[in-house]
Structure formats: C-alpha cells, structure tokens
Amino acid sequence: MTTSTSSTERENVLLFGLGGIGGIYACILHLSGKCDVSVVARSNYNAVSEKGFRLVSPKFGDHPSIKFAGGQCRFCVYRDCEEAARSGKKFSYVLCANKALLDAVPSLSDNLRPVITPGLTSVVLLQNGVGAEAPLHASFPDTTIISAVVWTGGKTLPEENGVAGVEQFNREGLTIGVDYREGGDRAEEDAKLEKLVGWLAAGKGDCNVVKDIQSERWIKVIWNCCWNSLTTVTRIKTNRIFESSDEALPLCYTLMREVEAVAKAKGLNIPEGTVERLIKECTDVKTGLPSSMMFDNFAGRPMETEVILGTPVKEGKRLGVPVPTLLT
Secondary structure: OOOOOOOOOOOEEEEEOOOHHHHHHHHHHHHHOOOEEEEEOOOOHHHHHHHOEEEEOOOOOOEEEEOOOOOOHHHOEEOOHHHHHHOOOOEEEEEEOOOOOOOOOOOHHHHHHHHOOOOOOEEEEEOOOOOOHHHHHHHOOOOEEEEEEEOOEEEEEEEEOOEEEEEEEOOOOEEEEEOOOOOOOHHHHHHHHHHHHHHHHHOOOOEEEOOOHHHHHHHHHHHHHHHHHHHHHHOOOHHHHHHHOOOHHHHHHHHHHHHHHHHHHOOOOOOOOHHHHHHHHHHOOOOOOOOHHHHHHHHOOOOOHHHHHHHHHHHHHHHOOOOHHHHO
8 A cells, every 4th residue: 555645745855965966965855845855864953953954056045044844944954864763754755865885784764764654755855876775675676766867066165153054056857767676667767756856946957857767877976986086096187187198088098998798798778979079178267177075075074986886897797898907
C-alpha cells in the first residue's frame, strides 16, 4: 500500500548534507514554494536553526536569511536523521548531498534508515562519482533511487553575523534520472522523478532528465578524474594548471581518454567528442575552476577518492583496460 501525505499539506523534503551543493538545492526547493524543506545540518546546526541560511547567487539572487519550512526554522533543522524522524514528519524525498564515501561508518544507508518511509520516500543522490546507488538498492529494495549528476558550482561561506550560507558560482544544473530498481514499477518511479523536477524548475533550477543515468554519471567521472585530481595535487585552479606547462593540456586529454575507455568497455553510451567537449567547457572558464576535492584537501576533510578515482581503476583492471596515467 502506498503511503501519502495529506492533500491539504505541502509535502516534506529532507536535505542531508548542508554543504556547498546541498545548501544550494535546499534553497532552490525552498524558493519554489512547492514543498516544505527540512535540513540535517551537523557542523552549522546552531547558526542555521537560530538565524536561517544565506544564499549568494548570480542566478537565484542574494538571500540574506532564508528560513526553511515556511519560516519555522527551529522546527526543521536537525542534527541527524534520527532527530528528523522523531519530529514525526514523513518525507517524500531525501536529498543526499553529503560526501560520497563508500567506506564511511556509519554508512549512508545507516544514516538514512530512520527517515525512509516505504512506499513514500524517494532517495535523491546529489553526489560525485559512481557506485553509490548499489548499496542503497540493497538496503531499501522497495525505494525509488533518483540519481543526479551535479554540474553546479557551489561552496560554503564563512558565517556572517552568525548566519551560515553558500555561494553558487559559474553555472547551475543537474542531469537527473531514475536508477531503476529491479522489479519496480517504472511508470511510478518516473512520476516521482517528474514531480521533483517540477519543484526544482519552479525554483528556477535546471534539470536535464535522462533515461540512462549511469552513462551520464561516467561522463561526469571523466570530468572529475581529471580536474579533481589535478587541482588537488597541484592545489591550484584549472587556469593555472594550463599555464604551468605545454604538457598540461595533453595530460588532461590522456587522463580523460583512459576513463572514457573504461566506460566504453562497460558498454555505456559515451558519445563521440565527449572528451573534447569537457575540455572546452573547462578551458572556456578563463578564471579557472576549483574542485570540491581541492576544497576538502585544503580543509583536511575526507576526499571522494574511491568513487571518483578508485572505481575507474578497479573497473579498468576488471575489464583489462589499462589506465597507467590514472595510476601514477
């Protein structure tokens, strides 16, 4: 039997991981006016619960103090999912924008379990890398898993007058689709995706809906394997990497070609010209791009090395595709 919310109430959404990306999409959904947004805010819990949340964006405007869930901020900010579950709210969607760390303890499934209502809740991944869907399907076999490739520039801001916040920069957009569960009702899962995309669109978010989300995830990994690794190792933005040596750009092509070869060996759809397009999208940004992995490295936080670099290396080994530059 499908669980539903009351027709007279707005549906509830929970954002797990209120960092650079999670903060942006919590704000987009709030600005849509289509749902009530609650957040799990661990490091900035006090600031967000007491004073709201700040968004700085060339696309969405500057909002000095967003109060989630219709202004009831103190009642929609939680320290963890267990506290969110104790609120009694039933969440139609749980958006996960935390770091994709497959070996984390507790696991993402363990964290989410208290807020998953079978038949109602859909899990939405706003994470880098590949391989994060499988553990969720194993833990929640009757739950729709929506997977999104994030093409959004975002970073956390230092607190200003006690208000925490995020900045959206460069561009904003998701490539999004259902990672269909085995034996599930695809029409029902597509309808859940359509509703979420409608809410994001109402908040002026851009979504490109696709049927083959895994191919799109690997295209993003072709991007991430190159730029995340090089910006982190060098600790400089992409424009300075290109300026550093005549060999810098050829190295980028080599890295991307290796990951592209692994993806094609898996039977995924990687259109011709993908590497050239990704290189151009980066070189066109004359001021250069940082990466989330570089920010994590600066801050001494765990980095998403396994989902971005480890999985392509392991899949290359399994399929007999050499990745010598990626291993260097």
